[in-house]
Amino acid sequence: MKSTLNSIISKQKWLPIALANMVFAALLAIVSPVFLTLSNFQSMLIQSGVTAIMAIGMTFIIITAGIDISMGAILFFCSALFAQLLQDTQSYWLAFSAAIACATLLGTINGVLVTRFKISPLITTLATYSIYRGMAIHLTGAQNIPVPREMGFLGNGKLFGLPVPIILLIVIFILGVYLLNHTRLGLYAKAIGSSARSANESNLPVTKVTVAVYAIGGMVTGISALILLARVGGLQSGIGIGIEFTVIAAVILGGTKLTGGSGTIVGSVFGAFFLVLIDNGLNLVNASPYIYDIVRGSVLLAAVAVDRLSAKRQESRLIQIKKQRLEHNHATN
Amino acid sequence: MLNDNNTPLLSFRGLTKSFSGKTVVNGVSFDLYPGQVVGLIGENGAGKSTTKNMLCGLLEPTAGKIFVNGQLVEKNEGHVHGISAVHQELSLFGALTVAENMCIGQLPGSATKINWKKVEEIAQEQLDFLGIEIDTSATVESLGAGKQQIVEIGKALLHADKVLILDEPTTSLTAVEREKLFVLIDKLSTRGIAIIFISHFLEEIYRVCDHYIVLRDGTQVDSGLLANVPQRKLEEMMVGRTIDNANVQHSQPHGGEALRVEQLSSADFKDVSFNVKQGEILGIAGLMGAGRTEVAEAIFGLRPSTGSVYINGVKTENRTVDSMKQLSACYLPEDRRTNGLFLNRPVRENLSAAAIYRFIKQGITKLGFAGESHVSQKIVNDMGIAIPHIEVRVDALSGGNQQKVLLSRWMATEPKLFILDEPTKGVDIGAKFDIHTKIINLAKNGAAIVIVSSDLPELLNVSQRILVMRRGKMVGEFQREAFDSVKIISLAASSNDKGEGR
The missing domain is CATH 3.40.50.300 (P-loop containing nucleotide triphosphate hydrolases)
Known part of the structure; x- marks a missing residue:
């Protein structure tokens, strides 16, 4: 029984975080009567939308054993570009398309740098994080720029009775799941993360795929940027600071390994929900705003520790098997 | 069988490889016919791996010629000519499934829609052909070394199925897995696949091979029909040089x-x-x-x-x-x-x-x-x-x-x-x-x-x-x-x- 549970979890890596969501939600429902209201749920979903969408992109990157620290900076740059262009030209379409194109381009630059110079993605994107954020500040002259009221539609508006950010999340989620599980890009990404050496030996398009996943990461960050901008109501200098931590935490909580090779989109989205759930819980019990970060960090640490422990158990089991094989070998020889 | 048995599938003449002036393989020649299993033997550093890499197209020979079906090959690209190699370090993806691993080189369906049903079919068919039961949806890292080896062989034969080179395939296998591999080699050989088996376990060579090539210090010492050579002779050819102990003055162990x-x-x-x-x-x-x-x-x-x-x-x-x-x-x-x-x-x-x-x-x-x-x-x-x-x-x-x-x-x-x-x-x-x-x-x-x-x-x-x-x-x-x-x-x-x- 226990072994079948283990094997299910090892195949469906998103299950633990889904269960954690349910358990924690049930707990909150008992503690607070406000929790189970529709409006609370809707606001949680909207809150998680921005990070969940980015987490979908980040999942692809981490599956190739990469990482993108610069996502928060891309988010900020896009918001700045959009707000500035809208203010200068009053053209929504121009601002929209320029922002998304630019986000994709910045992601692509990350990918090109990582593949071209074979520098660790951590260092590369740490550098571009600084560059992108600096460029954005340069662009706007460090001004706060308000966006017109009708932009709010993207953040709070409804379409077919559903909040727009949720619709966007669902669409990107479906696309992401399809891309990861049914296209060559998805399979190659997993392969590269599983063994870069084998990927090269098998003549897989390693460079193309790696650049593509960073480009995807950039693009979804662009979409998130617009949603966030719409919700906040204008460009502020604090936008996007530290968001990459939340995004990476969501992906890791969702069961994707930092070492690459395997991971699921569902898990990452559940991971993003979970982080919002924690915030919500802290909010409902009137916790001090200062402990939010401490709790988030601790949760991430705990999740990684649990994963590490189970991996270690499996490792020692493998050593045990190896020992038995060796003895068996002696016996049969 | 596609080939008649009179033309060698693969022949090589005077294969030589030098790295920055140092010759590591010097003049290796052989004719490989369909269904033959050839043991490429020699001590560590005798040039077996370099020879293998030249045959499967990873290294370009400094000199020498390679013929496939009697045709001179200008640039050996291995799998294009039906030659595949299973290296000591397998080129598998641990996190991917058996089926994904086998088909990743040539995925059925389009780039935007992989035909997963076909992938399963191809993998299952190949495993059936090899006569091994492995769950095609299992991840490769969950398999033992023996099964991983089989998956790699299956993968290799999907792309190139005329000549198969196995480099020290038994080092990480248990006795049972080894025997299964040998049975598989026998089977492949009866289907007309020519196999080059690299090993320094001489018992294994005698178990699966019918011909042999002995390398020593990069040169081909001998080759021929295995049945004509006793194991002792083969060992002597591998070790070769007589050892001159005369000039070594040992002290007697003294003290505790x-x-x-x-x-x-x-x-x-x-x-x-x-x-x-x-x-x-x-x-x-x-x-x-x-x-x-x-x-x-x-x-x-x-x-x-x-x-x-x-x-x-x-x-x-x-x-x-x-x-x-x-x-x-x-x-x-x-x-x-x-x-x-x-x-x-x-x-x-x-x-x-x-x-x-x-x-x-x-x-x-x-x-x-x-x-x-x-x-x-x-x-x-x-x-x-x-x-x-x-x-x-x-x-x-x-x-x-x-x-x-x-x-x-x-x-x-x-x-x-x-x-x-x-x-x-x-x-x-x-x-x-x-x-x-x-x-x-x-x-x-x-x-x-x-x-x-x-x-x-x-x-x-x-x-x-x-x-x-x-x-x-x-x-x-x-x-x-x-x-x-x-x-x-x-x-x-x-x-x-x-x-x-x-």
Whole structure:
């Protein structure tokens, strides 16, 4: 029984975080009567939308054993570009398309740098994080720029009775799941993360795929940027600071390994929900705003520790098997 | 069968490969017909892998010709010509499923829609063809080494199914898995696939092959029909050179016991016991993967083990390289480039690293390393390390000079016990002789020395006693008077466990 549970979890890596969501939600429902209201749920979903969408992109990157620290900076740059262009030209379409194109381009630059110079993605994107954020500040002259009221539609508006950010999340989620599980890009990404050496030996398009996943990461960050901008109501200098931590935490909580090779989109989205759930819980019990970060960090640490422990158990089991094989070998020889 | 049996599937003439002027393979020729299984045999470093890489298109030969179906191949691209190779290190993706691994090179369906049903079908069909039951949806990392090997073979044959090259395919397999692999090879051969089987387990060669090619020092010693050659003859051809023991003046082991190992066990070896006296040189022979390096590492606490280790009769607890250094014992690892040397630092620092405290006696008042340069220069002169000056970075040195640097570094601490793992691997003949002389002199001066080596002539030449390990166990012991290379090889490579020589 226990072994079948283990094997299910090892195949469906998103299950633990889904269960954690349910358990924690049930707990909150008992503690607070406000929790189970529709409006609370809707606001949680909207809150998680921005990070969940980015987490979908980040999942692809981490599956190739990469990482993108610069996502928060891309988010900020896009918001700045959009707000500035809208203010200068009053053209929504121009601002929209320029922002998304630019986000994709910045992601692509990350990918090109990582593949071209074979520098660790951590260092590369740490550098571009600084560059992108600096460029954005340069662009706007460090001004706060308000966006017109009708932009709010993207953040709070409804379409077919559903909040727009949720619709966007669902669409990107479906696309992401399809891309990861049914296209060559998805399979190659997993392969590269599983063994870069084998990927090269098998003549897989390693460079193309790696650049593509960073480009995807950039693009979804662009979409998130617009949603966030719409919700906040204008460009502020604090936008996007530290968001990459939340995004990476969501992906890791969702069961994707930092070492690459395997991971699921569902898990990452559940991971993003979970982080919002924690915030919500802290909010409902009137916790001090200062402990939010401490709790988030601790949760991430705990999740990684649990994963590490189970991996270690499996490792020692493998050593045990190896020992038995060796003895068996002696016996049969 | 696609080919008639009169045209060789693959033939090669005078294959030669040189790296920066050094010829590693010289003039290998053979004709490979459908269904043939050819054993490519030779000692470590004889040129088997280089030959393999030329045949599967990973390396371009410096000279020589390759023909496929009688047609001259200008540029060998391996799988294009139906030649595939399964390398020692498998090119699989652990996190992906069996089916995904097998089909990843040529995925059915379009780039935006993989035909998963077809992927399953292809993989299942291939596994059925190989006659092995493996769950196609299992991840490769969840499989044992034997099944991983089969998946790799299946993957290889999907792309190129005329000639299959297997490089040391049995090293990580259990006895049962090995037998399954042999049955599979037999089956592939009856279907007209030609197989090149690289191994130094001669029993395995006789079990699966019908022809053989023997390489020694990069040249083809002999080839032909296996049935015409007794195993002993083959072993002699592999070892080749007669060993001249006359010029080696050994000292007699004098003094007490320097090292005693009792019942040492770990995941890779079991119940290993032996001892070495002061002034004695003990060789440990065995094939790659026999557990020799692991034993050495366990003695120095580099891997967890059970059992006891005594240094000069005193039992050791919680061994580390540093605590062993306090006991005047040192270990020179097999892979000196990654485990021993500071590659991007100058020779001077590499020489002083282990005895650094000798040079910083000045303490705080006078920072710096008094006498370091002077001592390093002296060592360089004494050891005959051929470098322009002692500030040369170690990665610029030849293998032989690197090994001398590593050996000298530890000699500076004046150890009483050396464990040397493959001390002359990748070292040219001249430096090899120098190192052997140093080792013998060290023993004469009272040090106890353990040499782990895959180079049997080296062990025969230098050591006073040889222990043989096979698949994690000590299986034999030979005194110098009773040294017999053929006996030692067959003991190390045999697949039964009857001890000999004890």
